[in-house]
Amino acid sequence: MSRALRICWIALLGSVALCHASVQIEWREAKPEDVPTAALAARPEAPPASMPxxxxxxxxxxxxxxxxxxxLFVFETDAADAGGTVGYEAELDARGELVGTWKPLPPPSVDGTPAQTYRLTGETVLPMGHQHLLLPARDAAGAPKLLAYHTVTTKWFELGDVPGGAWSAPPVLLPDSDSSFLLCQRDGATSGPCWRARxxxxxxxxxxxxxxxxxYIACLLIAAAVMMVRSRRQQQSADSYFKGDGKLPWWAVGVSIxxxxFSAISLIAGPAVSYLLNWSYFTVVLSKLLIVPIIAGYxxxxxxxxxxxxxxxxxxxRFNLACRLFASAAFSGFMLFRAALVVFLPALAVSEIAAIPLDTTIIGLTVISVLYCISGGIKGIVWGDFYQGIILIASIAVTVAILIAGTDGGWxxxxSIAREHNKFDVFNFSWDLTAPVFWVMLIGGFVSNLNSYTSDQCVLQRFMTTKDERSAxxxxxxxxxxTFISGPLLYTIGTGLFTYFSSHPERLDVTIAKNDAIFPVFIATGLPPGVGGLLLASIFAATLTTLAANLNATATALTTDFYLRFQREKxxxxxxxxxGKGLTIIGGIIALGLALLFAHADIQSMQETFYKFLGILTSGITGLFLLGMFAPRVxxxxxxxxxxVNYVVCFTLAFCPLPWKPHLMLYGVAGLIACLVTALLASLVWPNRKPTNGWVWTKRA
Known part of the structure; x- marks a missing residue:
């Protein structure tokens, strides 16, 4: 099987070599006045006394x-030979203080062969991008080279030769921009020969x-135009636009949910987390099994x-107008926030892959999604979700096969590589509530999924589109x-990215600015022609389905809860x-503005950011539905x-400097518990005086 997959991989690539550098260096001599004197005179941070x-x-x-x-990384650049310890690393806390034990770094060699060992020679080490370090070195023959060290896979690779011939003193690397740096010889605070590298x-x-x-985009626009023409001819009713006439098949609605x-957060940020961590977040997927009886039965x-x-x-x-308006407004705000994040990630992917400006991509994606959303209402969205969901799953499966085939040794x-680095770890039964251990992810995932499937208009709206309860x-x-098919595949992509780039570290872009761009980097450098386009289309599909669902659900909530609620006449x-269409357009404009702001913000892990704000903004709404259905006294x-009280607890945990905080997956759990306990205790003082017939759950509902 492994041999067959590798043959398929090579056949797909055709004449493209499997292993060549993703970036190359262009050198040009720099003028002395271009060299920043302050940076040249600066000295590296002194290593702490706790070093081994x-x-x-x-x-x-x-x-x-x-x-x-x-x-904190510390390297030895004056070793007598290349066989000694090259350096150490130690973990830092949020304040920049050392908290971890010192771990030795692997020696600078390529492929682990003696003929390709190096000796570090520079006076500085330069951080580049999000995950790389650059250091001058000499190879076994004494030739000056520039090495890159990838801090995630702990692999070295050679970026290229160092210009200038023989250096009379160890060279110094100085930052210049996100994609360039200076290589100089330092004589005190003055500069000797200096080169700018791009x-x-x-x-x-x-x-x-x-x-x-x-x-793909042309097909989407044609489909949107056809749905728009049909809706005009048939004079689409409000029931059809918002609920699809309640006649959609269950299998199409299931794929639509x-x-x-599913979104670009899942497709891009999900693999990025398993690439950096392990499969600990897969417990969130497993926790969906716990909510199935609650959703289906209640x-x-x-x-x-x-x-x-x-x-x-x-x-x-069940309660009062204030609860309705607040919950609807909070939901709409979260949907617009989520829509902005959903637009930002594929824009980042396109920027990495196709060199299209980030802002241009954000605007284009938002415009297409709004047109797609207003053209056919929920019915058009459900059928669009169905076909694009199939494209998504197929693309994910193909990507997994290509990643594994491209890893040294195949399957x-x-x-072997994944087990060596504990990438398959899922069930960590430690009781450390500050880490993504099993209990934290199970409980936090249960509440997050409960939020999404029981109080989210996107899901509840689709419950109404099937013909009967059994179909729903x-x-x-x-x-x-x-989800249980695509979930493992997504986490396998993250693990495959780790094993692939461990095998081919030179294919990494050393200027990568965010970890969430790691999958787009692979799409740009590791996929054969055609397959990369299909996968990018899948990213567009994930964005389109989620953004259209968010905007349609927001428009439905605002139209029903704010406009229609206060109309005295029919x-x-x-x-x-x-x-509904007008509010969809307005929501799209707001999401566009937020996405443009996020595009220039420092967001390192979208997956964790999403779960954090999901818990903060929606756990209170989930609490209201639980209290309404199961606590008639409230x-x-x-x-x-x-x-x-829920929002006080959630925002305090998220944004206030506390001496101890649980893992971010527990913010929503704490808020939900605070909401339920506070409301139940308050009901002892202010019991419910409103009739509850038909508005609380009973066996006959």
Whole structure:
């Protein structure tokens, strides 16, 4: 099997070599006035006394590592031979203080062969991008070279020759820009010979990939135009626009729920986390098994029989208008925030892959998504989700096969490298609540999934699009089944990225600015023509489905909870649909503005950022639905008080400097518990006086 996959891999690549540098250096001599005097006179950070040994000429710097941590790196650049300890690293805490034990670094060699060993010679070490360190060295023949060390895979590779011939003193590396640096000889505070290096990508996105992507976008625009024409001819009703007439098949709705919950956050940031960490976040997927009985047995039948357009109509009937408006506004705010994040990630991918400006990509994606969303309402979105969901799963499976085939040793090499670096670790049963251990991820994942599947208008709206309750149950079961197919594949992509770049570290872009760009880097450098275009189309699909779902659900909530709620006269279907489309466009503009802001912000792990804000912003809404359905004693006043305490707890944990904090996956858990306990205690003082017939759960609902 391994041999067959490798043959397929080589056949797909054709004449493209498997191993060549992703970037090359362009050197040009720099003028003395171009050299920053202050940087030249600066000395590296002195190594702490806790180091295991004393180096003759230590150089040090700080850089990101795996486990989403930063570390202090110290290298010996005046070793008598190449066989001694080359250096150490130690983990840093959020304040920059040493907290970890010193770990020895691997010797600078390529492929581990004696003929390709190096001796470090520079006076400085230069952090480059998000995960690399650059150091001058000499090879076994004494020729000056520039080496790169990748802090995640702990691999060395040669970037190229160093110009200038023989150096009378050890060279100094100085920062210049995100993709360039200076190499100088230092004589005190003055500069000797100096060269400016510019790092240039050696690979470009194939024209075939652009053709595949263009065909995909053209098909989307044609589909949107057809749906728009059909909706005008048929004079689309509000029930059809917001609920699809309740006639959609369960299997299409199941794929649509999966696609709505799936996004570029899952496709890009998910593998990036398993690439850096391990499979610990897969426990979040496993926790979905715990919510299936709750959704199928309680929530789904309950809301199906209420037959509401907006889920938040229920909160007014059960509690009061304030709960409805607050929950709807909070949900809409979170959806727009999520939409902005969802747009940013594929824009980052396109920027890395195709060298299209980031802002241009964000604008283009948002415009296409808004047109797609307003053209056919929820019915068009569900069918679009169905076809694009199939493309997503197929692309993920193909990517896994290519990554494993490209790893040294194929399948056996993939498992060997991954096991050596503990990349398959899932079940860490430690009780450390500050780390992503099993219990933290299981409980935090359970609450996160409960938030998404029981209080999210995107999901609840789709429950109403099937013909009956049984079909709705089938749709959610089908969605969970698909998740358990795609989930392991996504985490395998992250592990495959680690094993692939461990085998071919020279294919990494040393200027990569964010870890979330690691998968796009592979798409640009590791995939054959056509396949890269298909995968980029999958990223567009993930963005389109989620963004369209977010905007449509936001428009539905705002139209129903704010516009229609305060109309004294009956509003025509045409006017409701017009309001829904108008709010979709406004929501798209707001999401576009936020995405442009996020594009220039320092966000290192979108996966963790997403789970953090999911817990903070939605756990209180989940608490309201739980109290409404299962706590008849709790009235509107107690519910509002519980909601307030929830947000106080969540925002304190997230943004206040505390001496101890749990892992971010537990922020929403703490907020939900605070909401429930506060509301139940408050109900002892302010019990519910409102009739609850039909608004609390019973066996007959």
């Amino acid at each position: 040994e004393t180096f003759r000429r230590p150089v040090s710097c700080r850089q990101n590592t795996d486990k989403i941590k930063r570390a 790092l240039v990508r050696t690979e470009r996105f194939s024209p075939i990939n652009y053709v595949v992507l263009a065909v 999966y696609a709505a919950m 929530y789904l039948p309950f809301f199906r029989r209420l037959n509401l357009t907006s889920a938040y109509e229920y909160l007014e009937a 056996s090499g993939f498992f 149950v089938r749709s959610i079961l089908f969605c969970i089944a698909i 509003v025509s279907d045409a006017k409701l649909v017009a309001w 009235g509107g006043s107690a519910a509002v008080l519980g909601l307030i």
